[in-house]
Amino acid sequence: MITDLDGTLLDHDTYSYEAARPALRRLNELGVPLVIVTSKTAAEVAGLRRGMGVGGVDITENGARSSSSPALCDALIQASRQAGVQVRGFHQMTDEDVAAASGLPLEIARLARRRQHAEPFLITASDGAERLLAAIDKLGLRWTRGGRFHHLFEQGGKGPAISRLLQHYPDARSLGLGDAPSDLEMLQVVEDPVIVSSAHLPTMRRVLPRALVAQGLGHVGWNHAVNSWLDR
Numbered sequence: 001m002i003t004d005l006d007g008t009l010l011d012h013d014t015y016s017y018e019a020a021r022p023a024l025r026r027l028n029e030l031g032v033p034l035v036i037v038t039s040k041t042a043a044e045v046a047g048l049r050r051g052m053g054v055g056g057v058d059i060t061e062n063g064a065r066s067s068s069s070p071a072l073c074d075a076l077i078q079a080s081r082q083a084g085v086q087v088r089g090f091h092q093m094t095d096e097d098v099a100a101a102s103g104l105p106l107e108i109a110r111l112a113r114r115r116q117h118a119e120p121f122l123i124t125a126s127d128g129a130e131r132l133l134a135a136i137d138k139l140g141l142r143w144t145r146g147g148r149f150h151h152l153f154e155q156g157g158k159g160p161a162i163s164r165l166l167q168h169y170p171d172a173r174s175l176g177l178g179d180a181p182s183d184l185e186m187l188q189v190v191e192d193p194v195i196v197s198s199a200h201l202p203t204m205r206r207v208l209p210r211a212l213v214a215q216g217l218g219h220v221g222w223n224h225a226v227n228s229w230l231d232r
Contacts, residue, residue, distance in 0.1 A: 001027060001032050001033065001034050001035060001056075001175050001226065002035040002037060002162060002174060002175065002176040002177070002186065002190055003034065003035070003036060003037065003176070003177045003178070003222070004037060004038060004158075004177060004178040004179060004180070004182075004183045004186070004196075005036060005038040005040060005045075005048070006038070006039070006040070006146065006147050006148075006179075006180075007147045007179040007180060007196065007198050007218060008177050008178055008179045008183070008196045008218065008222055009036075009177070009218075009219060009222050010048075010218065010219060011217070011218040011219055012147060012179075012198065012217070012218055013103060014103075015103070015104065015108075016218075016219060017048075017052065017219045017222075018219065019218075019219040019220045019222075019223050020219040020220075020222050020223045020226075021223075022223055022227065023222070023223045023226035023227050023230070024052050024053065024054050025053075026226075026227065026230055027054050027226070027230075028053055028054045028055075030230065032230075033054075033055060033056035033057065034052070034054040034055070034056035035056050035057045035058075035059065035162075035165065036048075036049070036056065036057070036058050036059065036060075037059040037062075037063065037158050037161065037162060037183075037186055038058075038059070038060060038062070039060075039061065039062045039118070039120065039146050039149070039151055039182065040060055040061075040112065041060055041061060041111055041112060041114050041115060041116075042058065042060045042061075042114075042116075043111040043114050044060075044108060044111045044112055045058045045060055046058075047108075047111075057165065059158070059161045059162070059165075061115065061116065061117045061118040061151075061153070062118055062144060062146075062151055062153060062156070062157060062158055062182060063156045063157050063158045063159075063160065063161030063162075064117040064118040064151075064153030064154065064155070064156045064157070065117060065153075065154070065155045065156035066117065066153075066154040066155045066156070067117060067141075067153065067154035067155075068116065068117070069091070069115040069116055069117065069118075069119060070091075071154075072117075072118065072119040072141075072152050072153065072154070073089055073091040073119055075136075075139055075141055075152065076089050076119055076121055076136075076152055077089075078135075078139065079132060079135035079136045079138075079139055079141075080132065080135075082135045082138075083128060083131040083132040083134070083135040084128070084131070085123065085124075085125060085128030085129075085131055085132040085135075086123075086124045086125060086128075087121045087122065087123055087124060087132065088121060088122045088124060089119050089120070089121040089152075090112070090113050090115060090119060090120050090121070091113075091115075091119065093113070095109045095110045095113060096109075098112055098113055101122065101148065101149075102148060102149075117153060117154075117156070118151050118152065118153040119151070119152045119153070120146075120149040120150070120151050120152075121149060121150055121151075121152060122149060122150070123150065133150075136152060141153070141154055142154065142155070142156075142157065144157065144158075144181065144182040145180065145181045145182055146180050146181075146182045147179065147180045147198065147200075151182065157185055158182065158183060158185050158186035159184075159185025159186050159188060159189055160185070161186075162176070162185075162186050162189050162190065163189050166189065166190075173191055173192070174190040174191045174192065175190065175191070175192045175194065175225075175226070175229045176189075176190030176192070176193050176194065177193075177194045177195075177196055177214070177222055177225060177226075178193075178194075178195065178196065178204075179195065179196040179197070179198040179200065179204075179218075180198060180200050180204075181200055181203060181204070183204075184204065184207050184208060187204075187208055187211060188208060192212075192229060193208055193210065193211040193212070194211060194212045194213070194214050194225045194229075195208065195211045195212070195213050195214065196213075196214045196217070196218065196221045196222060196225075197213060197214065197216075197217055197221060198217075201213070212225070
């Protein structure tokens with residue numbers, strides 16, 4: 001069972017997973033591991049994992065590897081200057097700024113800024129997005145788009161991380177759930193992909209027409225989709 005968090009297992013606005021508790025209980029009872037694949041930090045996910053009460057694997061910071069956060073911050077500034085487009089990376093924000101931009105409680109926003117391998121950022125001028133992302137590409141770095149932020153990293157990604165994991169379990173059934181473009185690589189490598197509705201749904205369906213669409217938003221749709229899959 002492979003899932004994104006924000007906007008998928010967690011409500012986009014409140015970050016609640018209350019409606020998903022029935023399916024989480026079933027996963028625990030059946031011994032089905034919950035693989036969390038998220039842009040969140042390890043510190044954020046640790047608390048969520050304890051509350052959910054289901055064991056499994058955590059793939060954090062979008063599965064990014066290699067570059068340190070300071071190197072990525074420098075690269076983001078370089079791309080911003082080359083493109084002539086202003087950005088705000090997490091390293092340029094206070095805990096209060098991140099809380100305001102994300103809707104996270106202040107104590108969780110503080111954990112969200114503990115980055116090691118990826119740098120979330122906001123593009124302050126929407127008409128400059130293409131120029132900035134092209135400048136990042138020219139630096140040989142990768143980026144992806146989540147529900148609220150873009151994310152800069154050097155190597156890895158959700159798709160490669162899940163591909164490596166599934167190679168160890170060639171006979172396992174794999175359900176994957178996500179709601180944003182950053183989840184597409186992951187959903188393309190699982191056996192049963194499910195899109196949880198969001199503003200990105202049209203784009204997601206064009207790229208992955210074989211995917212099912214969850215009946216309900218966030219944790220409501222997640223709960224229904226996981227229970228339906230377990231009943232098969």
